[in-house]
Amino acid sequence: MIRRKLRVLFAAFEAVPFMKTGGLGDVGGSLPQALKAAGCECRVMIPKFMTIPEEYKSKMTHVTDFYVSLGWRNVYCGIEKLVYKDVTYYFVDNEYYFNRERPYGYFDDGERVAFFSKAITESLQYLPDFKCDVLHCNDWHTALAPVFLREFYQGIPLYENVKTVLSVHNLKFQGQMSDYVLGDVLGLYGIPAAASQLRCDERSINFMKGGLLYSDVLSTVSRTYAEEIKTPFFGERLDFIFRDRQSVLHGIMNGIDTKLWDPATDPAIPEHFSAEDRDNKKKCKALLQEELGLEVAPDLPLIVMIGRLTEQKGMDLVQRVLGELLEHPLEICVLGTGDRQYEEMLWYHASQYPGRLAACVRFDESLSHRMYAGADMLLMPSLFEPCGLSQMIAMRYGTLPVVRETGGLKDSVTPYNKYTGEGTGFSFANYNAHEMMFTILDAVELYRDHRDVWEGLMDNAMAADFSWDRAAREYLDMYEGTHPEVTPYFKKKD
Numbered sequence: 001m002i003r004r005k006l007r008v009l010f011a012a013f014e015a016v017p018f019m020k021t022g023g024l025g026d027v028g029g030s031l032p033q034a035l036k037a038a039g040c041e042c043r044v045m046i047p048k049f050m051t052i053p054e055e056y057k058s059k060m061t062h063v064t065d066f067y068v069s070l071g072w073r074n075v076y077c078g079i080e081k082l083v084y085k086d087v088t089y090y091f092v093d094n095e096y097y098f099n100r101e102r103p104y105g106y107f108d109d110g111e112r113v114a115f116f117s118k119a120i121t122e123s124l125q126y127l128p129d130f131k132c133d134v135l136h137c138n139d140w141h142t143a144l145a146p147v148f149l150r151e152f153y154q155g156i157p158l159y160e161n162v163k164t165v166l167s168v169h170n171l172k173f174q175g176q177m178s179d180y181v182l183g184d185v186l187g188l189y190g191i192p193a194a195a196s197q198l199r200c201d202e203r204s205i206n207f208m209k210g211g212l213l214y215s216d217v218l219s220t221v222s223r224t225y226a227e228e229i230k231t232p233f234f235g236e237r238l239d240f241i242f243r244d245r246q247s248v249l250h251g252i253m254n255g256i257d258t259k260l261w262d263p264a265t266d267p268a269i270p271e272h273f274s275a276e277d278r279d280n281k282k283k284c285k286a287l288l289q290e291e292l293g294l295e296v297a298p299d300l301p302l303i304v305m306i307g308r309l310t311e312q313k314g315m316d317l318v319q320r321v322l323g324e325l326l327e328h329p330l331e332i333c334v335l336g337t338g339d340r341q342y343e344e345m346l347w348y349h350a351s352q353y354p355g356r357l358a359a360c361v362r363f364d365e366s367l368s369h370r371m372y373a374g375a376d377m378l379l380m381p382s383l384f385e386p387c388g389l390s391q392m393i394a395m396r397y398g399t400l401p402v403v404r405e406t407g408g409l410k411d412s413v414t415p416y417n418k419y420t421g422e423g424t425g426f427s428f429a430n431y432n433a434h435e436m437m438f439t440i441l442d443a444v445e446l447y448r449d450h451r452d453v454w455e456g457l458m459d460n461a462m463a464a465d466f467s468w469d470r471a472a473r474e475y476l477d478m479y480e481g482t483h484p485e486v487t488p489y490f491k492k493k494d
Helices: 023-037 109-123 146-151 182-185 192-198 206-215 221-226 239-243 277-293 315-324 340-352 365-374 390-396 407-412 433-449 450-463 468-480
Strands: 007-010 043-047 061-070 074-084 087-093 136-138 163-168 176-178 204-206 218-219 249-251 303-308 332-333 357-360 377-380 400-404 425-429
Touching: 007 023, 007 163, 023 043, 023 087, 023 218, 023 377, 023 468, 043 109, 043 136, 074 357, 087 109, 109 136, 109 146, 109 182, 109 206, 109 249, 136 146, 146 163, 146 192, 146 206, 163 206, 176 182, 176 407, 192 239, 204 206, 204 450, 206 239, 218 221, 218 468, 221 249, 277 332, 277 365, 303 365, 315 340, 315 433, 357 425, 365 390, 377 390, 390 400, 390 407, 390 450, 400 407, 400 433, 400 450, 433 450
Parallel strands: 007 043, 007 136, 043 087, 136 163, 163 218, 218 249, 303 332, 303 377, 332 357, 377 400, 400 425
Antiparallel strands: 061 074, 074 087, 176 204
């Protein structure tokens, strides 16, 4: 018996290279390609934002158009199509909702997101050459699609076979709206089951909550985070759902674009190197030190932080011990923007420790590449981190991460074991400033006094597999549970 490929529609608000504001955009751009390479027929649906580069808009072709019922409204919806890197992308077109300068941050975001979710479900019957088996939704922007599908489309043969997956990338953003939206926009006020599952209190509803309760399968972006969100501290008041539905909850760690992040070919770094020949990493370090105004000293370990300057990223820990840390023989560079108090703190310490601390309070993609390539260590002391990408990228460049054991940081970084020599970095367990500092100083000592051990850790880090191919295989295993009669066609065997 010949079995066909599983057909997956991946729905998200962001996908590189069309739209990106954070990690979701990277997932939307990379995972579907990896899924298709693994043998799955995966297509992507995102809004047709005004800010999508013209080079892509000009190549889109019109597929179909129809009207979407949204509460009392009947709203135009067009579907445009573009094949990019062998993956078919569909773009939901409605200029009233999406012809804006940015994707988020408007008073009617609830209505815009609801329209997109309804357009996803409605469009399934209008895609001429694609019949969906699995609708894979991502974060609160698409969480209503499983709700709409079950409440408005059951009984239609096309939809009976569609299974739904909801992936949680950032649980802090849930789409909480006034209870008025339930009837006026969603048209669900008269359906008691839907109303009760969407409500988070008497006055408001929660899009994410609805998606978590209605989807067939749930996933998040690391195994540890999948366990953490079952607890009140990490669960953002939805922990009870993850505990109740733990049998269908999967933790699958994201990957990185290993072609983009490759020290052997990266056009943004001054010298190329590889795991087999790392001599040029020393040149990258020296050039980076010079560029940043730091002392050009190969024996001083260079520690970098790259990302948002917020409490979630552990900046309050850094603030508490930064002055004390800089009294030791090391250099630090921080790149990013965020809360004003942390920006000012970095500027102050940079003035007090010239040549030892570089505060690059800005967004600079090219500089981030040079920092990954030239640094010895990457510091990520996050309060929580669903997945994290910086630690994976750093290891790819032989830069050893120092992380707190939470979420994807715990899953991706193997702490150094002085008895066996195993490890890909360093970690500490408690959210404590001095525990972080002592872990850094232990790493500094190892760098200074045991170079052979350090080189071995670099070997381990650069050999770690953080490709999307690994993640795609795990997603295919998850999809298999929804359609066991289909997936043996393409499921890879070890």
